[in-house]
Amino acid sequence: MTQVRLENVTKIFPIEGRGLVSIREFLGDKAGIKALDRVNLLIRHGETMGLIGPTACGKTTLLRVIAGLIAPDEGAVYFDGQDVTRMPPRERNIGMVFQSYALYPHLTSLENLAFPFVVQQRGEEIPERVRVTSQIMGLGFDKLLGRLPRTLSVGEKQRVAVGRCIIREPRVFLFDEPLSNLDAKLRVQTRVEIKKLLRRFRITSIYTTHDQTEAIALAERLAVMNEGRIEQVGTHAEIYNWPVNVFVAGFVGTPAxxxxxxxxxxxxxxxxxxxxxxxxxxxxxxxxxxxxxxxxxxxxxxxxxxxxxxxxxxxxxxxxxxxxxxxxxxxxxxxxxxxxxxxxxxxxxxxxxxxxxxxxxxxxxxxxxxxxxxxxxxxxxxx
Ligand SMILES: Nc1ncnc2c1ncn2[C@@H]1O[C@H](COP(=O)(O)OP(=O)(O)OP(=O)(O)O)[C@@H](O)[C@H]1O
Ligand SMILES: [Mg+2]
CATH class of the missing domain: 2.40.50.140 (Nucleic acid-binding proteins)
Known part of the structure; x- marks a missing residue:
């Protein structure tokens, strides 16, 4: 299990372009996009943290900073007290499931699962790991193994993507709206499946979604984000009963x-x-x-x-x-x-x-x- 801590993490995306027209003339110093603004957040050992907030508030950016896919401009990321801010992504041992499952299209599900072990010349581990992963992923997962991504339904792709993360036994699991492409029924089913997985392994996880019900169902605590800032962290009951400001009060709860x-x-x-x-x-x-x-x-x-x-x-x-x-x-x-x-x-x-x-x-x-x-x-x- 791993504890993840973000300390004062700030990320400003610079403006890109060819310089044909100066964006600064329109926007001045506001031209950079402050996607994360001094974020402090602690995700405890084995905890599932739900990250919720309106579109463009910085959820994906936060996950990418934790994964090491982008470096923050300021602040630091710690895994179990160790500063990993400059550690390359592949050394962090993170499992990430995106909304677009990003499976290798020309490889079967089995090959998708096994790929990292092939690359690292650890092929001998594959049969046992695939067996265990199939068991964890539950009924019918083995039937997907021989198939190419394009022949899978959206829900099946999603399962393979989760399986591909599990097989590597990640320290930290990052889910970026993994269910948003599924229809309502499959969404609830898959949610239950993910919840069982998370409970069983107690892998430290961060789960982003637009769907409050989903976040409440899966996460032990929620972090509410707005414009790059974390506005409040707590259990759903804490946030619902005691929102610290108008934004949180209006965001959490349906109808508003x-x-x-x-x-x-x-x-x-x-x-x-x-x-x-x-x-x-x-x-x-x-x-x-x-x-x-x-x-x-x-x-x-x-x-x-x-x-x-x-x-x-x-x-x-x-x-x-x-x-x-x-x-x-x-x-x-x-x-x-x-x-x-x-x-x-x-x-x-x-x-x-x-x-x-x-x-x-x-x-x-x-x-x-x-x-x-x-x-x-x-x-x-x-x-
Ligand atoms: N590579 C990039 N270059 C410039 N701006 C970016 C980049 N990535 C994200 N942004 C901007 O940073 C802000 C936060 O984006 P982010 O993708 O983290 O939001 P989000 O909360 O995940 O939104 P959504 O719910 O729509 O997925 C947005 O304003 C976005 O346009
Ligand atoms: Mg996002």
Whole structure:
């Protein structure tokens, strides 16, 4: 098992081009792309870390730095305390599975698996290693061995790509959205397979995906990235219950958290759509005039025949697999003398049994224990 630690890792991709037109004239010093911005991250021995974040936030770049495929401009990478920042990729003993499986197209699955051993003239190890790998990869894997990649389905290619990593007994496993090409059913099946593998071997792994459900299912802890920075690291429950800033709050959770911007005024918080009295636990943190953002998740809003907040149902989406439905409710516009315009949409999750129609008038009640507050300027959590 291996512990992986990133310390202050920064990567700025230079602008390439022929110099025909100067990009700096358009963008100035912003011309370089800061893909990683002082990243600090510890992946523990045998842990699976899920790396999530929007497109272009730097996930793949981070994996490539760990694999040694690109060198960081600043900072260092440690495996078990040893600085490997300048170590070439082939000495790092990393298994990497990409979205495009990158199998050698002219070699059979067996040859793909065996290739590194042939190159290193360790051919005598091949039969035993292939046998063990097939066993690990489970039912039907041996039937794929004689086939060329182009004759395999996407899911089968994916299995061969994982097998090709396993056979080398890597110190660290890097998965870069390996399931994103699969259909929904195969995705869940393969996810289970990968999870079993990871549990069984406890190989230190980092797994990137756009799909939160997948990350939660596979990873023990999550790291949420945004614009090259790690915003928060923790278990899903920690991040879900205690997001450290607005970005994380809005990124983790489906459907996304509702946000309302308001201001501290005497006696409480005034939002465009409603007011709230001061919550005791928050009061000492606020100053008059401060702009705040209130966050509330759709699943923490109750719909009833009465309540503090009136709204009109605009749209209803059934969420069959969850036996739930997602309601888009519009809060009423507020007269100008009460701070208007208001009229924001509030997304609410209810059970499937609730019967509502567009146009229905409903009352909303926010679960007070589940309110999140952030500073509107910094986006940071207030309590
Ligand atoms: N070789 C490169 N040269 C220049 N810019 C690059 C290079 N590789 C990545 N980038 C840029 O660095 C940023 C981070 O890219 P990266 O591929 O790490 O994002 P990502 O989080 O993996 O995104 P996705 O979810 O779409 O895969 C992007 O703005 C990307 O355009
Ligand atoms: Mg990527």
């Amino acid at each position: 958290m509702n946000f309302f911007q308001g201001r501290v005024e005497d006696g409480g918080l005034r939002f465009a759509d409603f007011s709230l009295p001061f919550l005791p636990r928050l009061k000492s943190r606020l100053r008059p005039g401060q702009e705040v953002i209130l966050g509330i998740r759709p699943e923490h809003i109750a719909i009833g025949a009465e309540g503090p907040l009136r709204a009109r149902v605009e749209e209803i989406q059934p969420w069959v697999t969850e036996r739930a439905q997602i309601i888009h409710a519009r809060l009423p516009p507020v007269p100008p003398n009460f701070g208007g315009p208001g009229g924001n949409i509030c997304v609410v999750r209810t059970g499937a049994e609730v019967t509502l129609r567009p146009g229905d008038s409903v009352w909303l009640r926010f679960d007070e224990e589940r309110l999140h507050f952030f500073d509107a300027q910094t986006g940071k959590r207030l309590r």
